[in-house]
Amino acid sequence: MKRVALLAVGSFNPPTIAHLRMLEVARTHLQTINTQVLEGIMSPVADSYNSKPSLIKAFHRIQLVREATKTSDWIRADDWECSRSTWTRTIDVLTHHKQQVTEKFGSDVGLMLVVGGDLIDSFTRILPxxxxxxxxxxxxxxITEFGLIVLPREGSKPLETLEKMNSLAQYSDVVTIVEDEVCPTAVSSTRLRAAVSAGKSIKYSTTDDVIQYINDNNLYKV
Structure with missing residues (x-):
């Protein structure tokens, strides 16, 4: 049986049920193809990722991820990336965690990146x-050294994006695209921040512990 760990990267500003479901659905899919998932890792980006005023400090975002995962017996928060002084490219985050899971579980354990379809769509983005x-x-x-699992999100077209990129078209058939047929959701961190700012309830769109931390620390209430 193949053994792997799963990595999810992002702002997690704040983490939502969609982030947790993404890892859960990926694990469930892998179990059907005789693959054991040993752990899931959620790695928030560092503060230097961008200058958007909506990105709260990594100190709070890592704690939010800890709150979101505290009841999970296999998903954990990791602060290596968000504690760095500079932005770290995803390939370097993967390389770091591959070394960590190898030391923890053995050299036969792989590491796969789990993302939403909107991240795949960003592959073609050009900076200013x-x-x-x-x-x-x-x-x-x-794709080739680690493995990529994609969950489509509202408005995203990950497979179409891959096939349109000349450099990636030949790899599109080895990218795993998995639909969440149980709980498809369009919940997003952006919508949660807007709801908190507007004084609306976000209950059941993330965990109660995340909501409590947001309220206790007066986050997103512009």
């Missing part, structure tokens, strides 16, 4: 300075 947001070589390494 004209450079690519994603290095195509990094994407190929993610």
């Amino acid at each position: 300075d004209g450079s690519n947001l994603w290095n195509p070589a990094d994407i190929i390494r993610i």
